[in-house]
Amino acid sequence: MAINIQNFLSSNAKNMRRSAIRDLLSVANRPEVISFAGGFPNAATFPIEDLKGIMQEVLETEGTSALQYGPTEGNQKLRELIAKRYSEKGCKVSAKNVLITTSSQQAIDLTTKIFINPGDTIVCGLPSYLGALQAFWSYQAEPVGIKCDSDLENTVKELIAQGKKPKFVYAIPDFQNPSGVTMDLEQRKYVLDIVKRYDLLLLEDSPYRELRFDGVEQPMMYSLDDDNRVILLGTFSKTFLPGFRIGWIIAPEEIIDRLVVAKQSTDLCTPVFDQAVAAKYLEKGLFEKNLQKTIALYREKRDHMLACFEKYMPEGVTWTHPEGGLFLFVKMPEGYDARELFDIAMKEDVAFVIGEAFHCDGSGKNTMRMNFSFMNAERTEEGVKRLARAIDKMINK
């Protein structure tokens, strides 16, 4: 007799939602499609030659420990190096405040796991990072979106009045995914003030922070917090290698302690060899050098995509001008649906991510996310041209 899996699934599993991005990517996988859909770093930034030497060195000098199980907290040298980098940017951090995670997606998952009970609310942006929303849903949290920071206090008050006080606020303050927008100092202080006044936690997720092309660097909210309320997430995925799957959580020691227990039952430890290689790479000063090259490459790519948008996009379409990160966020006039556009665009062999996927309340139907880091200049221009043609077809049909 065939079993009915539905009768066995946990309520957590029933609450999980499939990633619309991954589903779309599978449609956009044909080689003739110019896809701006993924959030992929450019492979030209991967320091393959340097890594060959470092991997050899790690195998020769620390092979037995680098291929063994490691501590759940992570490679001690790497924790120290990360703590030092954050200390230099004004954060009070020692290695004890750093937990190495299997990239920041796991960091979001573990943080949600230790704080969320089914039905708890989390305040996030409209739009916000889909992978975080997926983690929140998988623990039966209810993400509540706000369109702009100034809505935060009213939203928190309303939730409290309904007996649904949020556990934390989830913010991506630097070159947000998907919008590319950065919070200024005033906004950061305002959010921290609300978090403090209403006794909430703040999850500051900042994978793109170091990919700044121009403009003025803003302080991390973690560095502005005098109350131990901020949990800060970082990753090597966008600045070094997504394939290593190395990220980290920076938090007060008692939170790190809880997260360590949660990580023990998840994967025991983050790949030990990758951590040893990353620590050596950082120690030799190669990370900073490579990062500068990556920033220069992505600045050029952003400028090129913006120029193509100026040249080809029909009237009524608007887009963000990010000072860093990997994405532009595009808005069509109200009333148009990016899902419908996606089908037309697929006939033109060009792909993007529909913005609705990043809105936990189902809004944002007229928006889309475009990645500029991955594609070469020629394909970018051709892709933007095709997208503009698809929008024209939809608007003038």
Ligand SMILES: Cc1ncc(COP(=O)(O)O)c(C=O)c1O
């Ligand atoms: C805002 C944000 N957080 C977290 C992640 C997860 O990245 P990773 O798990 O590769 O560190 C991403 C990836 O795109 C992201 O955009």
